[in-house]
Amino acid sequence: MKVAFKCGTAESLEMCGRGLFGKINRVRIQETEEVYACMEIDYSIISTEERIRLKREIEILPHLVHKHVVRYLESVYDHEAKMSYLLMEHFTLGDLADVIRFYRKEHTQIEEDRIWRIFAQLLIAMEYCHSVRKPNAIHVGSIVHRNIIPSNIFVGEGDLIKLGYFSLHQVLGSNSLIRDAESPFYTAPEILQQLPYTEKADVWSLGCVVYELCTLRRPFIELEGESLVDVIMHNSYEPIMNEYSQELRDTVSLMLSVDPNARPSAADLLGLPKFGAIGVHKTILDAQSRDIDILITDIKSKDLSLKKAATDISELHNQVETLKKEAIDAKGINSTMELQLQSTTEALQRVEEENRKLVKSYEEEVRASNERQLKIKEQTEQIDSLASTLESLNGILVAHEEEIKVLNKNLDDKARDISTLERKISSLLVDKDAQQAAITNFECLLSSKDAELGELRDESEALRCQVSSLKEEKVKMCLEIEELSAQVARVSEQETQIEALSDKVASLKESVASGERKVCEARHCNDTLTLDLNQTRQQLVAVESEKTRISEKYTTLTAQYEATLDENACLAAKLKSYESLMADQKARLREWGALIPELNEKIYLMTLQLRDKAQECEGKALEISKLTETVDALTTELGHTSSELHSFMTANQVIMQEKDKCTAALEEAERQLELEKSKSTWRSHNNAQSKHLLNKYKEYIQIPKLVIKCNPGDTPLMLAVTKNQSLKGLLAYAGVQDQYGRTALMRAAYHNNVPAVRLLVATEGGLQDTDGNTALMFAVERENHACVSILAGVEANRLTSTGLSALMRAACNGSPQIVELLCSLEGGLATPEGLTALMLAALAEDAKSVSILLKRECGMLLLDGTSALLMATSTGNMNVIRQLFYSEGRIRDASGRTPLMVAAEMGHLEAARFLAPTQTGAVTTDGETALMIASFHGHAEVARILYYREAGITRPDGWTAMMYAASFGHCSIIETLLRREGKLCTDCGQTALMNAVANNQFEAVRLLVSAEGTIKDASGKTALDQAIELNNADMIAFLTTSLA
Known part of the structure; x- marks a missing residue:
């Protein structure tokens, strides 16, 4: 079987083992002849979820590079066979x-x-x-x-x-x-x-x-x-x-x-x-040094990557801002076009509404015109009948010219005929009145049309304003605006025509008025004719004049008829003008309708552009998010690396801003004052502090011993109990207390008089002396177990005036049997300052009592946060420390001190070795570490244990452990710390060498001068300058020679 890896083709030689998912074969790379092991992983027999987890685990393995971890080189997948192959180191042994x-x-x-x-x-x-x-x-x-x-x-x-x-x-x-x-x-x-x-x-x-x-x-x-x-x-x-x-x-x-x-x-x-x-610790230190070099190299490379990523992110942010601005501009243009389209649509709707109104009014006018034409036809027929009547009258007059005499006889008949004619004329006048009313209605209609035209002019003005605004926003619409302007001009021409039509209407009114005047004259003539006929029926001339007047009336009516026809022609022309106006409006609507698709197309194109811009922005945003995630990951890695380097850094360089001369002089004076004080006080403080800590804890177990002596005022019962004599007849004295408040029962318990204790416990049990001591406490003081077992049930949980219990006294005395008797009764009690029996047993180095009390009192603290483990560490008893460690190992006191710090202060080497793996790296509220405390007190062996975990850690003001050692001349500690803490400075630029010079520590100066001799403090002074200021001739000579 052959498997292709990146490093070459692996040829299987033989099976050398079997794993959980398949065989493990010994393989040889054909290109390099190197031998490896190849693990076959058959993932066809596991679920999909398990396959995902398996792939994730396999991908992690090549990243594990360590001397004591099998090296996994790479993996390949055969998806058809559902097999994975993992190439790793091969071991022949x-x-x-x-x-x-x-x-x-x-x-x-x-x-x-x-x-x-x-x-x-x-x-x-x-x-x-x-x-x-x-x-x-x-x-x-x-x-x-x-x-x-x-x-x-x-x-x-x-x-x-x-x-x-x-x-x-x-x-x-x-x-x-x-x-x-x-x-x-x-x-x-x-x-x-x-x-x-x-x-x-x-x-x-x-x-x-x-x-x-x-x-x-x-x-x-x-x-x-x-x-x-x-x-x-x-x-x-x-x-x-x-x-x-x-x-x-x-x-x-x-x-x-x-x-x-x-x-x-x-x-x-x-x-x-x-x-x-x-030698494992030395091996770990060497490995950590190599890891530091790797981390520093990795940090430098990641720093460059971060800078490049920051530059890329800045460029992408600029691109995103540009795209955002373009998107905002495009949205503004889109919103403007939408507003224009909306206003244009509203204008079109108004025009359509006006057109509908015009069409409706036109239809009404057409109906009115038809009605007027019907009336005119009726009037024409009436005029024709009147003309025929006049013609028949003329024929009668002509026929009866020769029969004037007969006419006189028939004058009455003629008069009746004239009356009939007058009635007809009256009917004609009525018709004229109706016609006048129709003309008036038409004038009203014309006035309403004028109002509509006024509204149309106003709307035209509004359209003109809209067109002008569109012209300002979009140059491309200029042609359409000009066309609209031309249409407005045509509307103005129509207005001119309407004004001319109004003039014609006015002339028509004048002609109607003249006709009325003529009608009045005809009436007057008729009256005159009637008078003439009444006066002289024989006056034929009057008849002829009458005939002439009737002919004139006929002519007038004919003229009126022609005027009516002219009026109809004018109305027809007006209708034609309205029709042309409607056609123009429809043309404008069609033009605007043609404009709307263009606007929609423009809006659609702009929407597509906006969509493309949005997609581009989304793509940029995804790139930015990926880069941001990369930067976050790199930042997280950098943070982890920085925190890891915090404990390994060999120097913590701080650059101080320059200060003026007055401030520098003040700081220099204060430093000199501190150095002068430290020279006189630190050396005594070095030895006194550890003694103070031990004495502080030892004070707790220095409980005064309980002693009962015979006094002149003792009762016979007390004397008998003390001498172990018979108590017969003496019980009457039971309950009496001496001048110190002590009873016969207390004396019996003190002298281990068990029968007397059994006899007196019922009457005197529970009584306390002036200091609060009970008979049980006296029995505990003398370790009288039998008396303790009798009195425990009656006097347990009683405390002295200082808060001590019988159990605390037993723990202080190192009496594990009595502690076991009283633990269930008094376990958990504490003095006002928090002192417990467990703490006293730890100080007494009584491991058995500690194991008994541990379950009941572990975790209880003094008011200053001191635990039993802290007290046990001050004694250095490992049996006690081991028992308390797993319960109280993480507890610190109020100043932040850990058990390891106490062991470092007291110089307990075994305790420091035991506590160091879990408690190194902790600092007090003042920023001190266990290594600083050990260096302060000169415990070199403890400092060596703490070196590889705490060297390089500084106080908030920059002080290091080596500065403590240099101040007191602990040269062996300086040799240990110099590699990691050399050249470190405090906030004011003070070095370990300067502290050694200030305290006249020649051996420490000899060790430090080569590493720190040229370093200057914040005021620009070196260790040699400080020696000159202190006027230390020997130190000046030594430093001058060493730095030459």
């Missing part, structure tokens, strides 16, 4: 399971030194995996292995141990069919119970492996009638044989604690004194 089998076959035990070496290498690998920040793989985070078993621990040349086969168990769900038969024997209880787990699960597995190295067998196996889980939960395993050291056995026991919180971490275990003795 086998694994730890092979080593265990070898010793089991030889029936020999593995040497303890070899176990410690293997143990140390596995802890270093585990600590690397559990670390949140890894060099070159900061983004990976903490990794829980979960599969630490002997067969996954490989052995290389020189007994080099490497941890392999990471985490692939974690991809399997709880219902998966794949199981490793070997793993459950090494799995932590919390994982077996499917509870949340932490890195402490790997500590359990490693504890099982170390146990198997010691015993050559697994710690937990299934028993008959009891499952493996039950065996593990009961923590029932055979102890390691005594051939191995107590330290190794205790360590394995701690690692196999069922409670995860009770297990130490990998970092805690690396702090064991044994690992310091075999």
